[in-house]
Amino acid sequence: AKVAPGYNVVTERHGTITTIGINRPEARNAVNQETAALLLQAFTSFEEDRSLTAAVLYGIGGNFCAGYDLKELAHSPTSIKLEQDVTKGPGPMGPSRMKFSKPVIAAVSGYAVAGGLELSLLADLRVVEESAVFGVFCRRFGVPLIDGGTVRLPKLIGLSRALDLILTGRPVGAQEAYEFGLANRIVPNGQALQYAIELAEQISAFPQECMHGDRNSAYYGVFDASSFTEAMQFEFDTGVQVLLKESVPGAKKFSLGYGRGGKL
The missing domain is CATH 3.90.226.10 (2-enoyl-CoA Hydratase; Chain A, domain 1)
Incomplete structure (x- = not known):
């Protein structure tokens, strides 16, 4: 435009x-x-x-x-x-x-x-x-x-x-x-x-589902959760969904040497 x-x-x-x-x-x-x-x-x-x-x-x-x-x-x-x-x-x-x-x-x-x-x-x-x-x-x-x-x-x-x-x-x-x-x-x-x-x-450029989950959990904890326990449960429930989709492939990349030494 x-x-x-x-x-x-x-x-x-x-x-x-x-x-x-x-x-x-x-x-x-x-x-x-x-x-x-x-x-x-x-x-x-x-x-x-x-x-x-x-x-x-x-x-x-x-x-x-x-x-x-x-x-x-x-x-x-x-x-x-x-x-x-x-x-x-x-x-x-x-x-x-x-x-x-x-x-x-x-x-x-x-x-x-x-x-x-x-x-x-x-x-x-x-x-x-x-x-x-x-x-x-x-x-x-x-x-x-x-x-x-x-x-x-x-x-x-x-x-x-x-x-x-x-x-x-x-x-x-x-x-x-x-x-x-x-x-x-x-x-x-x-x-x-x-x-x-x-x-x-x-x-x-980051794995998107994981980033969206962490972002969503941060907002939930600040604005919506009624207790520490509820916020922690939401974080876990959100995070566990991406473990197989993005975390395991990410761990494999790490084991091959990608992203070490603080490199993004």
Whole structure:
């Protein structure tokens, strides 16, 4: 797909990787209703396409996403349709209520604030440019986090640090975000997208069923398990299914000398 005016979301395929770009640079990639619907469509297509192994979400034109389009909200407050039951419809930002079965990486440049911060939290990993800024900037306008920010952020970086961001609405630069565990990699300006694609390709080269199982178990343990024992049981039940499919062939490769000495 070509980046062109009028296309609020641009998707492109790189082998088994899909990139999903928010394309409203004139609004710092703020998400309006149309963009939210297109983001939902793009992520749904990714989730359903078995030939795709990972997705990279990014913003075109220097910013990741400045949140929900407050101009649209101000001019037509009744236009925003909110599905109250989170199991029955999308969030205001689009795909924010989704759980993915495959890795998603966010390539963050410029501002990832308010709903844009929430979109970045959808990803498993965040590759962040040196000048990027995170923050709950919607704090100053009385706009709540209703796209998972109060759910995902405390789980990701801990309640104390999450409350620091949520209560103050202050800007957080790349280095502090890295120290918090919000940023997973810091890269030079202009390189987040390329680095994220390469990281997605690296992850996609591993035996997939085993990686998906470990990833799924990590999410289950953090968000769904009611006890340590339940989480441990889920991990074992998930892992044992791939032992014969991928672990035995992997062990045979190891015995022949592949992957020793820490080589990937």
